[in-house]
Amino acid sequence: MDLLNQMQHHVSVRDFEATSLSDEVKTKLFQAAQSGSSSNFVQAFTILDIKDRLVRNELADISQSAAYVKKSGGFFVFVADLNRQAQILKANHQSLAPLKNLESFLVATVDTTIAAQNMALMAESMGLGICYIGGIRNNLARVAELLNLPALTVPLFGMTIGIPTVKNGVKPRLPLNQFTAVDQYPRAGFTELKDYDQAVHQYYLHRSSHQKDTTWTQTQATFFAELRRPKVAQFVKKQGFELVK
Ligand SMILES: Cc1cc2nc3c(=O)[nH]c(=O)nc-3n(C[C@H](O)[C@H](O)[C@H](O)COP(=O)(O)O)c2cc1C
Structure with a gap:
């Protein structure tokens, strides 16, 4: 299938087989995420592969998308992340102020979203289904606690990925x-x-x-x-x- 055709068949999948994604598949997905454009090459994102069942179940409940977040082959959280830059600036004895303005926050959210969509397209090209889960923003404070997030990181959304059992119409x-x-x-x-x-x-x-x-x-x-x-x-x-x- 050519790329446009694949894109035009995109649907969010909310019904998955329980089969977990293999490490090989996850590596390919991460390589796709890794390869996107990045504002000034800041690469301001982190992807957390949620394997702990208790954490995943609580994220599912927070997002009110319980069934499919619990059951998909994998669940990933996309974090806008300027913590790396904070460490670099600290080591360099520089002010962290330039990381904290709206422009830097936008840079991190855009980079993270580009990485996520690259990963989504890769997954769909492999016959997998995906659904973004913005529902994690229902309780960001608890999500940050569960994921041990440091300063200058913000979890933007999750993504379920797995083998679809039911697909909606486009x-x-x-x-x-x-x-x-x-x-x-x-x-x-x-x-x-x-x-x-x-x-x-x-x-x-x-x-x-x-x-x-x-x-x-x-x-x-x-x-x-x-x-x-x-x-x-x-x-x-x-x-x-x-x-x-
Ligand atoms: C950032 C983002 C967050 C989303 N969050 C959720 C969510 O929490 N739960 C859900 O079921 N779908 C979620 N969706 C999926 C949208 O509802 C879906 O993409 C939209 O209705 C279009 O449908 P389609 O993807 O099937 O074409 C989200 C989509 C995006 C882009």
């Missing part, structure tokens, strides 16, 4: 003309969502499980009707990111 995406433009942002545009809403409506009505009667715009209005995870900012600051300047 979710229709925004059409190209609703997220690309030439030269300037089309202030009046990106609002032709009627056809897309219909496509998503049909998808939700007829998918194999958890059918619902809604459109994409409705799901967005509902999702953003309340503040999501208001404790994240406090946690990020507690980890040492001052996010000023």
